[in-house]
Amino acid sequence: MEPTILFLICVVVLGVASIRTQLSRSERRVARVERKLDTVMRHLGLEEEVPRKDEILALVRDGKQVQAIKLYRDATGAGLLEAKQAVDALS
Template sequence: MDIAILFLTCLVIAGVMTVQTGLSRAERRAARIERKLDLVLGHLGLEEEIPRKDEIIGLVREGKQVQAVKLYRESTGADLLEAKQAVDRMV
């Protein structure tokens, strides 16, 4: 019985590690694709259309960086780091 429990525990741990590795691999690939797309847009002289961009820039000019990042996240669905970097680039 103890060997069966140990075996099942090892299988569960191996399965969790496999899922985590797959997700991080997919996330890294998506980030790489996004960087390439940003380079292509930059090369073509195109700019990503950001909803509520004027409001976000207004908040930054007022010194309300945190609110600007929050608004960026709400309007684009970006994560915190991506939103912070995007708002920093706007200034």
């Protein structure tokens, strides 16, 4: 293999590895900040306001759990597991 191509491949691989490390570090920092914020909110007796909560509750009451989870994800930007846990907690 030509040395220039090999060098470029190595640079790309190292760049990707560096970006993945930085993203992982950032994700851990965000998770830590979210845990702290949750602790402060619990201490103050505050609850997070769920957008479109009435619509989500109506779907849950009608037995439309999947639609409720989808609406929760659309309204909050939450991931699938987080949305399912939140909808289960609402029901």
